[in-house]
Every structure is written in structure tokens, then in C-alpha cells.
Amino acid sequence: MSKLLIEGVSRTFAGVGGGQPVQALQxxxxxxxxxxxxxxxxxxxxxxxxxxxxxxxxxxxxxxxVLLDGRAVTRPGPDRGMVFQSYTLFPWxxxxxxxxxxxxxxxxxxxxxxxxxxxxxxxxxxxxxxxxWPKQLSGGMQQRTAIARALANDPEILLLDEPFGALxxxxxxxxxxxxxxxxxxxxxxxxxxxxxxxxAIFMASRVIVMSARPGRIKSDVPVDxxxxxxxxxxxxxxxxxxxxxxxxxxxxEAMRTAQTQSAQA
Amino acid sequence: xxxxxYPVQPGxxxxxxxxFFVLFVAFWAWITLGGHVNRIFLADPLSxxxxxxxxxxxxxxxxxxxxxxxxxxxxFVLASIVAVPIGIAMGAWKPVEAFLEPFxxxxxxxxxxxxxxxxxxxxxIGELEKLLVIFVxxxxxxxxxxxxxxxxxxxxxxxxxxxxxxxxxxxxxRVIMPANAPEIAETLRLVLGWAWTYVIxxxxxxxxxxxxxxxxxxxxxxATGQIIFGIIVIGLIGLLSDFAFKALNRWLYPWSLA
Numbered sequence: 001m002s003k004l005l006i007e008g009v010s011r012t013f014a015g016v017g018g019g020q021p022v023q024a025l026q027x028x029x030x031x032x033x034x035x036x037x038x039x040x041x042x043x044x045x046x047x048x049x050x051x052x053x054x055x056x057x058x059x060x061x062x063x064x065x066v067l068l069d070g071r072a073v074t075r076p077g078p079d080r081g082m083v084f085q086s087y088t089l090f091p092w093x094x095x096x097x098x099x100x101x102x103x104x105x106x107x108x109x110x111x112x113x114x115x116x117x118x119x120x121x122x123x124x125x126x127x128x129x130x131x132x133w134p135k136q137l138s139g140g141m142q143q144r145t146a147i148a149r150a151l152a153n154d155p156e157i158l159l160l161d162e163p164f165g166a167l168x169x170x171x172x173x174x175x176x177x178x179x180x181x182x183x184x185x186x187x188x189x190x191x192x193x194x195x196x197x198x199x200a201i202f203m204a205s206r207v208i209v210m211s212a213r214p215g216r217i218k219s220d221v222p223v224d225x226x227x228x229x230x231x232x233x234x235x236x237x238x239x240x241x242x243x244x245x246x247x248x249x250x251x252x253e254a255m256r257t258a259q260t261q262s263a264q265a
Numbered sequence: 266x267x268x269x270x271y272p273v274q275p276g277x278x279x280x281x282x283x284x285f286f287v288l289f290v291a292f293w294a295w296i297t298l299g300g301h302v303n304r305i306f307l308a309d310p311l312s313x314x315x316x317x318x319x320x321x322x323x324x325x326x327x328x329x330x331x332x333x334x335x336x337x338x339x340x341f342v343l344a345s346i347v348a349v350p351i352g353i354a355m356g357a358w359k360p361v362e363a364f365l366e367p368f369x370x371x372x373x374x375x376x377x378x379x380x381x382x383x384x385x386x387x388x389x390i391g392e393l394e395k396l397l398v399i400f401v402x403x404x405x406x407x408x409x410x411x412x413x414x415x416x417x418x419x420x421x422x423x424x425x426x427x428x429x430x431x432x433x434x435x436x437x438x439r440v441i442m443p444a445n446a447p448e449i450a451e452t453l454r455l456v457l458g459w460a461w462t463y464v465i466x467x468x469x470x471x472x473x474x475x476x477x478x479x480x481x482x483x484x485x486x487x488a489t490g491q492i493i494f495g496i497i498v499i500g501l502i503g504l505l506s507d508f509a510f511k512a513l514n515r516w517l518y519p520w521s522l523a
Contacts, residue, residue: 058424078430088425092443092520102429105439133520146425153429 003189004032004055004157008064011050024050026216027064030208032157035187037180039194039204041246043254047215048193052161055191056082068156078102081150085162087142089134095145096121096130102153120148123182140171147179157189164199173231176202184228197246198234201225209249212257219249308490316490317498326479330498333464333475336392340399341460345453347400348407353445355408356415357437369408377402378466390471398467399460406456414448415441447514447521454510461503 011025025047032038042048053059055066057076066073068080076082081102089098100117108116121127124144134142143163150158160179164172180203183190194200200207204223211218225238233239273281290310296302297309308316320326355362355369380401381394388394418441426440468477476495483491515522 056428058427076424076427078428080428082425082428084421084425086421088421090422090426090440090444092446092518101426101439102431105426105429105431105435135520149429159428 002031003034003036003069004030004191005067006030006032006051006055006064007067009051009054009061009066010063011047011054011059012062023214026214028215028217030217032189032191034189037183037190037192037203037205038208039192039200039206040208040210041194041197041200041250042210042215043212043250043257044195045213045257046210046253047213048210049161051210051215052082052159052191052193055157056080056159058082078106078153079156081153081155081158083143083146083150083158083160083163085165087134087139087146087166089142089145089149091134094131094133095126095137098134098145099148099152101149106153116152120152123151124148124178138171139167140175143167143175144178147182151182151188155188157191160190160192162194163192165194165196172199177229177231179203180229197243197250201239201242201246202229202234207246209246210253212253212260218253221246305487306489308488308493313490313493313497316488317494320479320491320494329475329479330502333468333477333499334502336395336467336475337399337457337460337464339392340396340464341403341453341457343396344400344403344407344456344460348404349411349449349453352408352411352449353415353437353442355412356418356445357441362412362416365408366412369405369412373405373409375401375405377463381467381470385471390473395464395467395472395475399463402463403456403460406459407452410452410456411445411449414452415445418444447518450510450514450517454507454514457506457510458503461499465499 006028008027008029009025010023010027012021012023015021028051040048040051050059054061055068055073057073057080073080089095090101093101096117099120100113103113103116117130121130124147126141126144126148129137129141134145137145147160147163163179164175167175176199182188192200192203194203201223207221207223208217209219209221210216221242223242225233225236225242294310297304297307298311317326351365355365377398381398384394384397384401388397422444423436423440426436431440464475465477465480468475469481472478472481476499480492480495483489483495
């Protein structure tokens with residue numbers, strides 16, 4: 001049985017000021033196996049973030065439903081950990097308190113909490129920064145904390161919405177290896193949204209390519225590159241071949257987006 | 266050369282700031298001691314200081330100062346205790362806002378000073394009336410500003426908390442309240458400044474003690490030196506309480522500092 005089932009999920013936004021309703025997402029079907037690392041790749045505005053937010057329960061689908069372990073998703077919950085593109089650490093909590101936030105909300109005893117928090121601080125390499133405020137951290141460290149915070153709940157699935165989108169290129173590469181390393185060791189079902197082709201291939205066991213708005217799944221590309229993966233993989237011929245294929249796919253969609261935008265202008 | 270938006274050196278900033286005070290007092294001394302205005306209407310700086318010293322030493326003016334401070338803080342604390350929870354509730358729960366916001370918006374334009382005759386009828390001319398003037402003047406302002414700040418809580422933080430398993434109750438207690446605590450404290454600091462103007466008005470009418478009483482009393486005796494001294498004392502206390510409030514906020518909310 002699939003870990004996550006997305007069945008005919010679509011999303012239509014009401015028109016602004018009595019205008020036409022806008023369909024952000026055409027009905028999408030997707031089955032995700034347990035411990036798969038899925039990246040959702042698409043041009044900006046293709047509804048990939050909307051799809052992820054529906055899985056998280058932060059938005060309701062206009063049609064269709066999302067099943068996690070056979071249970072329908074109706075609202076956000078700790079079984080679906082989420083990492084956002086914007087920095088969403090709680091500024092009034094230290095790094096350790098941020099990571100322990102979900103455990104505390106669920107009323108786990110303090111000693112148990114501290115043990116779990118310490119293990120995740122080690123996992124993302126933030127030893128020595130436990131008592132820092134978020135604003136004292138670099139963007140990469142904030143996102144590492146956010147990943148640890150989402151994982152500390154031991155969610156059934158980890159959802160990431162362009163988590164490294166605001167980071168510089170070098171940091172981004174290191175964060176990709178860090179997250180992939182965690183996944184290789186701990187195994188987790190992951191949905192990772194990105195518009196970066198290289199990132200989509202490097203991270204994934206399966207890339208879902210989405211079309212321009214209104215979004216739908218355009219292609220479903222398995223990535224059979226061996227694990228563990230290092231940055232050197234990005235320059236291998238197999239990687240380049242996949243990249244060339246996906247670049248072509250995405251380019252058509254990006255052009256289509258540009259055309260609809262200029263047609264509307 | 267003055268270049269737009271170009272920062273000024275800290276030392277130069279201090280010197281410039283003090284220079285204005287010096288010029289101001291010098292101008293005041295020149296028009297009064299130089300005989301350019303009638304002594305009856307404006308005392309010179311030296312007699313102001315002399316009058317002030319006499320007030321403090323002989324007339325026990327420091328008791329008036331203490332009673333005014335007590336009124337300001339008493340009324341202000343009462344208003345805060347009532348207003349902050351209401352403001353948070355309005356910001357967090359939209360039906361509460363829809364219920365109260367129109368009335369509070371209306372009420373905050375009612376001038377506190379216009380309530381004084383009514384409050385005297387209800388509460389007499391004792392301490393309760395003075396506290397109520399400040400309460401009426403502050404409470405609606407605090408409610409509205411707090412409601413707006415709380416309503417503008419970062420949505421992404423709320424969403425992040427939900428995905429971490431927070432309940433609705435947990436969102437209010439452990440996201441909305443701590444996220445807005447520094448801003449609420451800043452609001453209180455601002456409104457405390459306004460409370461100082463209400464207290465003086467309250468003491469000008471039907472009062473027998475306080476800085477405002479001393480001022481209105483001095484007017485009938487044409488003691489302009491005392492009036493000016495009273496005004497300066499109010500300014501200094503306001504400045505001091507503002508500094509203290511700022512320091513307290515910095516100590517309470519170190520995470521919100523840049």
C-alpha cells in the first residue's frame with residue numbers, strides 16, 4: 001500500500017473583485033511509496049506549493065482528497081512535518097526550544113524532550129548553538145534548525161517547500177548533502193518542492209514534473225542514481241543526461257508561463 | 266555639507282542635542298533677564314530654579330510629585346490589566362473583533378478630559394476619580410493597538426506551529442502571545458506617555474494635591490516660575506519612566522533585539 005495517496009486533488013481560487021475564478025491546480029493523482037524521496041519540480045506559479053500545502057492540511061482541496069496511511073487529511077498535524085521557504089523559527093525560542101516545540105505541544109515529558117532535542121541537534125550539526133536565538137543564526141543554520149524541528153516529531157512524512165530557495169549556492173549544495181545524508185541513514189517519506197532542476201534530480205528517487213498554471217503532473221521520472229550521493233554526482237554523465245531531459249521539459253513550461261503572462265498583460 | 270540620509274557621528278550627535286538646550290535656555294534668559302518681556306507673565310530661568318527649590322524644600326512639593334506618579338501608574342496599570350487581554354482576544358478571534366471593534370473605535374475618540382465632570386459626579390474628587398480619568402483615556406487606545414498588532418501576527422509562524430501539532434489553544438498561548446509580547450510592551454510604553462497628559466488635566470480640575478494642582482494654584486498667584494518648574498518636572502519624570510520602560514523591555518525580550 002502507498003504511504004501517501006493524492007486522489008484527484010485540485011484547487012481553484014475565487015476570483016479577485018468579482019473576476020473569474022483561477023484554477024491553480026488541475027486534478028492531480030499521485031501515489032508515494034514509503035521511504036521514497038519525491039521532488040516536485042515546476043516553474044514558479046505552477047501550483048506545486050499549493051499541492052504541498054494541501055498535503056500538509058494548511059489548505060483544503062477544491063476537489064479530491066489526500067490519504068496518509070489510509071486516513072484522510074483534514075487539517076495540519078504532527079504526522080506531516082513541514083519546512084517552509086521563509087524562515088519560520090519562533091524568534092522568542094532558542095534553537096533547542098524551537099526543536100522541542102512540537103514535542104512540548106504534545107505534552108511529552110521534559111527529560112524525554114531534552115534527549116530527543118539533543119540527538120537532533122547532533123544530527124543537523126548545531127552542537128554549541130543550542131541556546132542561540134534564531135536571529136543570531138545564518139540562513140543555512142536556521143533551515144537546519146527548521147529541519148530538525150520538523151523531524152523531532154518523527155513525522156510519517158516530511159514536506160519541504162523550496163527549503164533552500166533563499167540560500168546562496170554554496171550553502172544550498174551543503175544543505176542538499178546534509179538532508180540527503182539524513183534520509184539515507186534514517187529513511188523517511190519525503191515530498192520536496194523545488195524549481196531547481198539540479199536540486200530536483202540530486203535529491204530524488206523520483207522527480208514529478210509539473211506543467212505551467214493551471215498545474216498538473218506532466219511527467220514522472222525515476223532517478224536510479226546510486227546512494228550515498230555526493231556533490232560529484234552532479235558532474236557525472238548519467239546526471240547530465242537526466243538534467244538535459246528535464247531542462248527540456250521545464251523549458252517548454254516556463255515559456256508557456258511567460259506567454260500566458262504576456263497575453264494577460 | 267549636509268547630505269540626505271547620511272549618518273551623523275555619535276559625538277557630534279550629542280553635542281548638537283545639547284546645543285539646542287543651551288540655545289533654548291539662553292534665548293529664554295535673554296528675553297526675561299534682558300527685560301524684553303513682562304516679568305509677571307514669564308519668569309527668568311534663575312527665579313524658576315529658586316522657586317523650584319523653595320517648592321521642594323518649604324512646600325513639600327515632592328509629596329505632590331509622588332501622588333501624581335501614583336495616579337499615573339495606578340490608572341495605567343488598571344487600564345493595562347483590562348485592555349491587554351481584550352486586545353489579544355480581539356486580535357486572535359475575529360468574531361470577538363467584529364463584536365467589540367466598532368464600539369472601541371468609537372470610544373477611543375471620546376476625549377478623556379470631557380469625562381471629568383461626569384466622573385466627579387460619579388466618583389467624587391478623590392483618588393478614584395483621578396485613576397478613572399487615566400483609565401478612560403488609556404484603555405480604549407491600548408485595546409485597539411494591541412488588537413491590530415495581534416491581528417498582524419506572522420501567519421507563517423502560526424502555520425509552522427500547526428504543522429508541529431499545536432492546538433488552537435496552544436497557538437494563542439504559545440505563538441500569538443509570545444510573538445507579540447515585545448510589541449505590546451512598546452504599546453504600553455507609548456500609552457504611558459499619553460497618561461501623563463491626562464493626569465495633569467485631571468489635577469487641574471477639582472483637586473487639592475499633585476503637580477497639576479500646584480500649577481493651577483500658581484497661576485492665580487502669577488507664580489510663573491513655579492508653573493515652569495512643574496512642567497519641567499513632568500517632562501523629566503516622563504523621560505525617566507520612558508527610559509526605565511525601554512530598559513525593562515530590553516531585559517524581558519532579548520530575542521527581539523537587532
